[in-house]
Amino acid sequence: MGLTPNREVFITCAVTGAGDTTSRSDKVPVTPRQIADECIAAANAGAAIAHIHVRDPKTGKGSRDIALYTEVVEHIKASGVDMVLNLTAGMGGDLTLGSVEQPMPPSPNGTDMAGATERLEHVAKLRPEICTLDCGTMNFGEGDYVMTNTPAMLKAMAAQIQALGVRPEVEIFDTGHLLLAKWLYDQKLLDDPVMVQLCMGIPWGAPDDIGTLLALTNNLPSNWTFSAFSIGRNQMPYAAMAMLAGGNIRVGLEDNIWLDKGVLATNGPLVERAVKVAEGMGAKILGPQEVRERMKLTKGW
Template sequence: MNWEVFVTCAVTGAAESADKSEHVPVTPKEIAAAAIEAAKSGAAIAHIHVRDPETGLGSRDPELFREVVERVREADTDVVINLTAGMGGDVIFGPGEAPLPLNPEGTDMVGPLERLAHVEQLLPEICTLDCGTMNFLAGDYVMTNTPSMLRTMARRVQELGVRPELEVFDSGHLVFVKHLISEGLLDDPIMIQLCMGIPYGAPDDPMTFQALVNALPKDAVFSGFSIGRMQLPFVAQAALCGGNVRVGLEDNLYLSRGVKATNGSLVERAVTILEGMNVKLLGPDEVRSKLKLVKRG
């Protein structure tokens, strides 16, 4: 059991969800406002993607990240900034017997350092590293993160003094995390996010989650979440298993059946669950101390 928990709010993500809920933030102004709303509701960390304001689709444009980060840093509400570095690894194969050439619609595959361009420019306190390649959606899409790409990214993030949040979608990803540790590419404290219930990664049943927790590196600080209707039950599950919590519209659009959520309402519900368990909620400065983060901006 973790009696001192921090809450991360993943405010928008990159999925095609903006047309499914009017509460999903799209423009930099809306995304920054969502991060601030989450912080006011009790989130210590805001996990941030950006979207193309014209299409609503996920983007890795450093200027969009810059506007969001500057708005959040200028606000009178403190929150730890966690930027995704997951964009730029999207591969969509051609259909059937013609996998090549790649489908240009949706394929966005760039080098590992280009995927960190916004991190290098803005120096957030945290950025994510997706710790493996996997079939992420139906069809011909592959989320691509080769070992050499990830080693290059981990090394550069380490040089920048940014704390990597290691996104673990299945047990093999933890094997790779341990390789990075043994190679000196990760500094303590190790920060891990256990991402459950994502096709086709680890299912979000309690036994699988506990098995991943049991396989964590010694003294790692971890969070856990699931998607959809299991997001809120995993608030309690993560704390019970010794971890921290993530909620937000990246992973779930509903507060209850038929009731669309906002980022603020999801954080408020998580806070209610945790306070009902007599858990202390950590604020941004307490998280910075726990994770040895470097605050900038």
């Protein structure tokens, strides 16, 4: 079977995330202005989509504060720089068990469980073109933290996202998550064109080897649009891998804080490097308006 690389590629930049990367790099943006500025830098470097989390400016930890999202979006709007906004809706599904001997009650440190409507309050207010839908439950790290997204929660969130007219980007962290995405689609809770992000190399989800990537892409419906990324040192090799598999690219400080060995990154240079990889492989880089047309996005912000 021959390769069918993607020749028209869009780049998503995940500018900050919610993990404890701030303790390892002072380049990770924390305040709304810093996050907005990194989105603008990524767009100027060639990213069509900015994937946005917000952080508590005082602690640096991930937040669901609507005021922080609003401030980020307003800064971006005021800049006049065009980009597709993709707001996370993953926050609010964080469960940390008490201990291996006494799992209940959950630990207040690291637990943030919210209902479907509350998890989508910022999406309902700001109406971004895209928001994420984490399509499954999964262990993270070596402790007692579980990313929690039950089938009932996914159905409720997908229905609300659909009613808002926002395009969900379905986050696939493992092979079973793809089955959940197909299940949602069969219930008419995901509209065409379906947009998928393959999140590879995250313990304990799908590993970032070629075989697992192909196992996922070979089981994606042919009319679904996907991007793929890996974390850490494999972020840039996965820019090429995603293209070769027929998909699009994601880079950014959410997934990788390094530009080179010993050199901390910012988002703009990571996007610039991804552009070089894609163009070096003969691909055209799509801009935000081309992505809107391709994905039938509704600009509400």
